[in-house]
Amino acid sequence: MRWALCDNLPMLPAKFRERVLRDLGEEQGRALCEALKGEPPVSLRLNPACAGDAEELLRELGATKRVPWHEDGWYLSERPQFTFDPAFHAGAYYVQEASSQFVGLLAGDAAGCRILDLCAAPGGKTTLYATLAGPAGLVVANEIDRRRAAVLADNVRKWGTGNIAVTTCDPRALGDFEGWFDIVAADAPCSGEGMFRKDPGACEEWSENNVKQCAIRQDAILREAWRALKPGGRLIYSTCTFNREEDEGTLERMLAWAGDEVAEAPETKTDERWGVECGRVGAFRTYRFYPHKTCGEGFFAAVAQKSPAAESRMRTPKNRRTLFTPADKATTRELSRWVREADEMRFAMVAETLYGWPQEQAEAVRQLSEVLPVIYSGAALGQLFKGRLKPDPALAFYRNLNREALPQAELEREEALEYLRRGEVRAAGLAEGMNLICHEGRALGFAKRIGGRVNNLYPSSLRILKRKP
Numbered sequence: 001m002r003w004a005l006c007d008n009l010p011m012l013p014a015k016f017r018e019r020v021l022r023d024l025g026e027e028q029g030r031a032l033c034e035a036l037k038g039e040p041p042v043s044l045r046l047n048p049a050c051a052g053d054a055e056e057l058l059r060e061l062g063a064t065k066r067v068p069w070h071e072d073g074w075y076l077s078e079r080p081q082f083t084f085d086p087a088f089h090a091g092a093y094y095v096q097e098a099s100s101q102f103v104g105l106l107a108g109d110a111a112g113c114r115i116l117d118l119c120a121a122p123g124g125k126t127t128l129y130a131t132l133a134g135p136a137g138l139v140v141a142n143e144i145d146r147r148r149a150a151v152l153a154d155n156v157r158k159w160g161t162g163n164i165a166v167t168t169c170d171p172r173a174l175g176d177f178e179g180w181f182d183i184v185a186a187d188a189p190c191s192g193e194g195m196f197r198k199d200p201g202a203c204e205e206w207s208e209n210n211v212k213q214c215a216i217r218q219d220a221i222l223r224e225a226w227r228a229l230k231p232g233g234r235l236i237y238s239t240c241t242f243n244r245e246e247d248e249g250t251l252e253r254m255l256a257w258a259g260d261e262v263a264e265a266p267e268t269k270t271d272e273r274w275g276v277e278c279g280r281v282g283a284f285r286t287y288r289f290y291p292h293k294t295c296g297e298g299f300f301a302a303v304a305q306k307s308p309a310a311e312s313r314m315r316t317p318k319n320r321r322t323l324f325t326p327a328d329k330a331t332t333r334e335l336s337r338w339v340r341e342a343d344e345m346r347f348a349m350v351a352e353t354l355y356g357w358p359q360e361q362a363e364a365v366r367q368l369s370e371v372l373p374v375i376y377s378g379a380a381l382g383q384l385f386k387g388r389l390k391p392d393p394a395l396a397f398y399r400n401l402n403r404e405a406l407p408q409a410e411l412e413r414e415e416a417l418e419y420l421r422r423g424e425v426r427a428a429g430l431a432e433g434m435n436l437i438c439h440e441g442r443a444l445g446f447a448k449r450i451g452g453r454v455n456n457l458y459p460s461s462l463r464i465l466k467r468k469p
């Protein structure tokens, strides 16, 4: 792991330095400031739903050791050029800094849970929760900013778990789904002090006034998070900043209005060697990650539970439209050729595209979609032409794609990168008709061979634009 100092980073804001030296004391404060000028560790989280040899992949990427608090998390010896790794485009891993992977521990056993990720883009924690929730669970990933929500949806498609619905609205609209969720995560927008070394822009944008504005926004977000949480459910609050006002302060302000509805969550076991500072704010357990003490970026996380005795009301807002047209028998038969475990899914058409959802969550996704702007959900399967499915690009990544439904074409690395650039693909390696394009067994997308010609069907919005230096 490299912790070398890097002189070309912007100076830390003077007011920030002053505060850190005052709050942490001279020695710890200086150590933190030095660490913020160093190089951040590089880490990722593997996608267990993705095909391929994970051990081989980790070797190729230069993985050194596991992230101690997340079993799918790994540190790398240096930052590879992820753009030129086909496995990255196949959704085999998410490049996620290590500290934030800690929220997985706070979620506990989340299999089958309905999780709301209120501030979700670009999707690091969403994809982590989706893996934990498993096929019977649902993650509603919300992002207020539409452009960022589109990036979130791209990452969700690639993750391929089929158990995520992406919404783009103000948290208030989700708060109206009162008592709906087993877990609500608010990874709140913050002043980003923990990101100073990773993102020098965060350093330039920092001001005391911005800290105050962020705190106000966090208060509003937590009110909605609390409304959406069911009694007995868990609230996970996190930021990537160090100041009290946005961390413990936000929890204190929440406790002032939520009072004894906030109860302790079951204990999360940590290990002293991780260097995480554990604390408490009322019933909240808190966890601070300082880059001079832990191998990760600056991060703050807290967890509590909504008392099971809290006033219990589950409310679904009145629907505004009907969007889902259930698939008829013939359509279901055709779709069942393309997906495994089709009996456990529900299929319907939304705006010309056919989708599939796990049975357990299909009704919830329908209810959400009839009220909120849901820009992606479940697994997009494709469109029907003369009774045959033209697969959606997202189907290539779906963990339950039935690979026996069509021929697979395995491309060498350079050919795979050319495919991802939407370049030419040689007809020789493909069967006539639709093919699943793979590299090292991992699906990248579709291509159709018609005689000597190949139609590259990789979405142009995702194509690689860079050339290898």
Ligand code: SAM
Residues within 6 Å of the ligand: 100, 118, 119, 120, 121, 122, 123, 124, 125, 126, 143, 144, 145, 148, 170, 171, 187, 188, 189, 190, 217, 221
């Ligand atoms: N959870 C994400 C992840 O792990 O990849 C990172 C989320 S980032 C820290 C916070 C997000 O909150 C940003 O995408 C930002 O656009 C969004 N946001 C900004 N203002 C918001 C608001 N008023 N309510 C909810 N979300 C907001």
